[in-house]
Amino acid sequence: MYSDKVMDHFTNPRNVGDMADADGVGQEGNPTCGDAMKIYIKVKDDRIVDAKFKTFGCGAAIAVSSMVTEMVKGKTLDEALAISKEAVANELGGLPPQKMHCSMLGSDALKKAIEDYRSRQK
Amino acid sequence: MKKYYVDHVATNPLHPDVLKAMMPYFTEEFGNPLSVYEYGMKAKAAIESAREQVAGLVNAKPAEIIFTASGAEANNFALRGIALARQNEGKHLLVSRMEHHSVLNAARFLEKSGFTVTYLPVDKQGFVAPETVKKMITKETTLISVTHASSEVGTIEPIQEIVAIAKERNISVHTDAVATTGNIPVDMPDLGVDVMSMAAHQFYGPKGAGALVVKQGTRIVPLIYGGIQESGRRAGTENVPAIVGMGKAAELAKAELQERMAYLRPLRDKIIDAMANVERVYLTGDRNNRLPAHASFCAEYIEGEAMLLLLAAKGIFSASGSACSSKALKASPVLLSMGIPSGLAQGSIVFSLGMGNTPEDIDYIAAEFPAVIKRLREISPYSQGWGDKEEGGSCTATK
Numbered sequence: 001m002y003s004d005k006v007m008d009h010f011t012n013p014r015n016v017g018d019m020a021d022a023d024g025v026g027q028e029g030n031p032t033c034g035d036a037m038k039i040y041i042k043v044k045d046d047r048i049v050d051a052k053f054k055t056f057g058c059g060a061a062i063a064v065s066s067m068v069t070e071m072v073k074g075k076t077l078d079e080a081l082a083i084s085k086e087a088v089a090n091e092l093g094g095l096p097p098q099k100m101h102c103s104m105l106g107s108d109a110l111k112k113a114i115e116d117y118r119s120r121q122k
Numbered sequence: 123m124k125k126y127y128v129d130h131v132a133t134n135p136l137h138p139d140v141l142k143a144m145m146p147y148f149t150e151e152f153g154n155p156l157s158v159y160e161y162g163m164k165a166k167a168a169i170e171s172a173r174e175q176v177a178g179l180v181n182a183k184p185a186e187i188i189f190t191a192s193g194a195e196a197n198n199f200a201l202r203g204i205a206l207a208r209q210n211e212g213k214h215l216l217v218s219r220m221e222h223h224s225v226l227n228a229a230r231f232l233e234k235s236g237f238t239v240t241y242l243p244v245d246k247q248g249f250v251a252p253e254t255v256k257k258m259i260t261k262e263t264t265l266i267s268v269t270h271a272s273s274e275v276g277t278i279e280p281i282q283e284i285v286a287i288a289k290e291r292n293i294s295v296h297t298d299a300v301a302t303t304g305n306i307p308v309d310m311p312d313l314g315v316d317v318m319s320m321a322a323h324q325f326y327g328p329k330g331a332g333a334l335v336v337k338q339g340t341r342i343v344p345l346i347y348g349g350i351q352e353s354g355r356r357a358g359t360e361n362v363p364a365i366v367g368m369g370k371a372a373e374l375a376k377a378e379l380q381e382r383m384a385y386l387r388p389l390r391d392k393i394i395d396a397m398a399n400v401e402r403v404y405l406t407g408d409r410n411n412r413l414p415a416h417a418s419f420c421a422e423y424i425e426g427e428a429m430l431l432l433l434a435a436k437g438i439f440s441a442s443g444s445a446c447s448s449k450a451l452k453a454s455p456v457l458l459s460m461g462i463p464s465g466l467a468q469g470s471i472v473f474s475l476g477m478g479n480t481p482e483d484i485d486y487i488a489a490e491f492p493a494v495i496k497r498l499r500e501i502s503p504y505s506q507g508w509g510d511k512e513e514g515g516s517c518t519a520t521k
Binding site for chain 1: 444
C-alpha cells in the first residue's frame with residue numbers, strides 16, 4: 001500500500017521531538033479525525049534552520065511529517081510556504097489517494113508554524 | 123521471519139480437510155446442480171449433503187439453509203427480505219449500533235426506501251439492553267436485528283432475551299451470527315431467532331460461501347431473482363466447491379467445537395492479562411461474555427493503522443477500527459457507539475486468535491507490543507495527555 005520511501009520515513013522518522021525554543025509552532029488536525037500534527041521551526045535570517053515534529057496518526061501522517069521537516073530545512077520562509085501537498089507526496093514516492101489529506105495536513109501545519117513565527121515578529 | 127497471524131475475524135485459513143473435500147468439485151465433478159444427467163445429480167447431491175452439514179452445526183433443518191456468497195449477502199438478504207415481506211404490517215425496524223456495515227448499510231437503504239429505522243444504543247461493554255429494545259418497539263415494528271457477537275469487540279449479545287420480547291409482539295428477529303457460528307455453540311431453535319447469517323471462512327471454510335438460515339414458515343423476499351436454485355429464494359448457479367467446503371467446515375467445527383474453545387480461551391486470556399500490564403491500554407467489550415478467541419483493546423495517544431504497520435513489521439498481523447485503517451476514513455461506529463471517545467477509538471487494536479496460534483505466539487506478541495506503543499507515543503504530541511483536543515482546527519479527514 002505504501003511506497004518504500006513512506007515506509008522508511010514512517011519506521012525511521014527524521015526530526016521527531018519537541019522544540020522548547022521554537023520560533024514558530026503550527027498544529028493541524030485533531031485526534032477525532034485520526035491525525036494531528038505539530039510542527040516546530042527555528043528561523044534565522046528569514047530561513048528555516050531547524051524543524052521538528054510530533055504527530056498522532058497513521059503511517060502516512062508520520063511519514064509526511066518527517067518529510068516536511070526534512071524538506072524545509074535551509075529554505076527561506078517564502079520557499080517553505082510554497083511547498084504543496086503534492087510536492088510532499090511526490091518526495092515520498094506518492095501516497096495512496098485516500099491518504100492525500102495527510103500530505104495536506106503536513107503542508108498546512110507548516111504554514112501555520114510560519115504564520116506563527118511571522119505573527120511573533122510583529 | 124516467522125509470521126504471527128492474529129486476525130481471524132478478518133478471515134481464517136482453509137482447513138486441509140476442507141480443501142480436500144472441495145477439490146473434486148473444481149475438476150471432475152464440475153456439473154451444474156440443475157442438470158438432469160449424472161454431472162448434475164452429483165453436484166446436486168453434494169450441495170444437499172453440505173446443507174445437512176451446515177444445518178447440523180446450528181441445529182436447523184436442512185430446508186432452512188439458503189446458501190449465499192457471503193455473510194454480508196446473508197445480512198442484506200435478511201434485512202431487505204423480511205422488511206419487504208412484512209411491509210404491509212409495518213415499516214419500522216430496530217437495528218443495534220453494534221452491527222456490521224452489511225447490516226447498517228442495508229438498514230440505511232431501507233430508510234431511503236421509506237422505512238423507519240431506530241438504532242439501538244449499547245452500553246460501555248457493548249451490550250444491547252433488552253429493556254431498551256422493549257422501549258423502542260412501536261406498533262409498526264416488524265424486524266429487530268442484533269448481532270450475536272461483534273467481531274470488533276467480541277461481546278456476545280443477549281439474543282434470547284430480545285427474542286422473548288419480540289415474540290410477544292409478533293416481531294421477527296434477525297441475528298448476524300457470522301462471528302459466532304463455528305466458534306461458540308450456536309443453536310438456532312434455542313436462540314429463537316427467525317433468520318440468522320453465517321459465513322464459512324469464519325470457521326476454516328472457504329471465502330465466497332455463506333448462508334442465511336430462515337426458520338420454516340418465515341416469509342422472505344428474495345435478494346436475487348432468477349432460477350429455482352435454493353427453492354427460488356436465491357437464484358444463480360451454485361458455487362458448488364465453496365458450498366461443499368462450507369459443509370465440510372461445518373461438520374469439522376461441530377465435531378471439534380469444545381476442543382477448539384478449550385484451546386483458544388486460555389490463549390485469549392493470556393493476551394488480555396498481558397495487555398493489562400501495558401500502560402493506558404484498555405480492553406474493549408466485556409471481559410467474560412466474549413468470543414473465546416477475541417481480545418480487543420484501545421491504546422491511548424496513538425493511532426491504529428500506525429500500530430498495525432509496526433506490528434506487521436515484526437510479523438504480527440492484526441486489525442484496527444481506527445479511521446485511518448478504514449478506507450472510509452471513519453472511526454469504527456461500533457467503538458463510538460460504546461461511548462469510547464473518538465480520539466481513544468483511533469487507538470483500536472484487535473487480536474483474534476485461531477487454531478494455528480500457540481502460547482509462544484502470545485508470549486512474542488506480549489513482548490513486542492509494548493515497544494510498538496512506546497515508539498508511537500514518542501512520536502505523538504499527546505504522550506502526556508490529550509490536552510485541548512480541538513487545537514489545530516477542524517477535521518480534514520473528509521477532504
